[in-house]
Amino acid sequence: MRVITGKAKGKRLKAPKGLSTRPTTDRVKESLFNIIGLIPEDSLVLDLFSGSGNVGIEFLSRGALECYFIDNDFNSIKIIKENLENTKFISQANVFKNSVGSAIKVLGKKSKKFHYIFMDPPYEKNLVVPSLESICDEDLLVNDGIVIIEHESKTELPDKIKNITTFDTRRYGDTTITFYKHEEEMK
Numbered sequence: 001m002r003v004i005t006g007k008a009k010g011k012r013l014k015a016p017k018g019l020s021t022r023p024t025t026d027r028v029k030e031s032l033f034n035i036i037g038l039i040p041e042d043s044l045v046l047d048l049f050s051g052s053g054n055v056g057i058e059f060l061s062r063g064a065l066e067c068y069f070i071d072n073d074f075n076s077i078k079i080i081k082e083n084l085e086n087t088k089f090i091s092q093a094n095v096f097k098n099s100v101g102s103a104i105k106v107l108g109k110k111s112k113k114f115h116y117i118f119m120d121p122p123y124e125k126n127l128v129v130p131s132l133e134s135i136c137d138e139d140l141l142v143n144d145g146i147v148i149i150e151h152e153s154k155t156e157l158p159d160k161i162k163n164i165t166t167f168d169t170r171r172y173g174d175t176t177i178t179f180y181k182h183e184e185e186m187k
Contacts, residue, residue, distance in 0.1 A: 001054055004030055006061030008087040015052045016075045023052050024120060024150055028172050035168060035179065036146060039063045040115065046070070046107070046140065048100045048119035048131065053080035053093075055118045060089040064116070069095045070103040100131055108138025115142050120150040128157060132180070136162035147180040 001023050003011045015023045024032075032055075033039075039059060045067040047056030056067040067089075069080050077097045084090040096103055100121070117135060121127035128149055141147060147164060149157065153176045159166045164180040 001052065002026065003058060003061045003087060004033070006058070006063065008057065008061040008089065011061075011087050013052055013054055013057065013083045013086070014079050015054075016073065016079045023054050025172075025175070028150065028175055028177065029055060029058055031170060031172065032148060032150075032177055033058065033062065035170070035177075036116070036148070041065060043115040044068075044113070046112075046114040046117040048103070048117065049121045049127075050080055050095075051076055051120065053083050053095075055120070056080075056093075057083055057087055057089060059116060059118075060092055061087065064092075066092050066094070068107070068112075068114075069093060070098055070100055072097060072099045100127070101134060104131070104134040104138050104140065107140055112140060113142045113145075114140055115145045117141060117145070117147045118150075119148070123152045123155075128155070129161060132161045132164065136164060141182065143182055143184075145181070149178045149180070151176055151178065 001013045039062040041063050043064040045059040045064045047069045050069040050071040084093045157178050165183045167181050168179040170177050
């Protein structure tokens with residue numbers, strides 16, 4: 001696993017040991033960033049169920065201003081911090097050991113708004129829809145922001161959740177990436 005492009009291009013990233021995380025593959029990550037295009041320099045990113053921090057670090061390498069990493073596993077938090085130190089992005093990162101549901105509420109109370117929200121929850125735990133509903137309820141997405149979900153291909157996600165709508169879905173074998181935007185941005 002490595003940083004694909006940008007300021008930290010080629011830097012190797014560690015992954016937490018064990019089977020509790022599935023790092024996003026370079027192929028899927030590269031496709032994801034080809035779809036969303038250039039990352040504006042003022043972008044705030046939220047990486048939920050962060051695991052190794054792989055995707056959030058790629059956002060930072062491509063020019064995002066700041067990234068919030070959320071994971072509830074102590075080992076994952078340790079690896080995220082090591083990867084941030086290695087890539088020299090620690091000053092642009094906020095790393096929190098917390099459940100995603102609690103973190104979303106805290107960020108909502110702090111009136112945080114993100115340009116990109118990425119999530120790769122554990123498969124077969126049915127965490128995507130409740131997390132998306134909470135993101136909408138707490139109004140964490142800027143008007144033209146994008147929510148990106150990496151999930152099992154066999155998991156069907158609704159076209160619309162509250163005020164966000166699917167605008168693209170890509171399948172890579174057992175993995176699918178689904179993209180959401182605010183409904184009014186689709187017109």
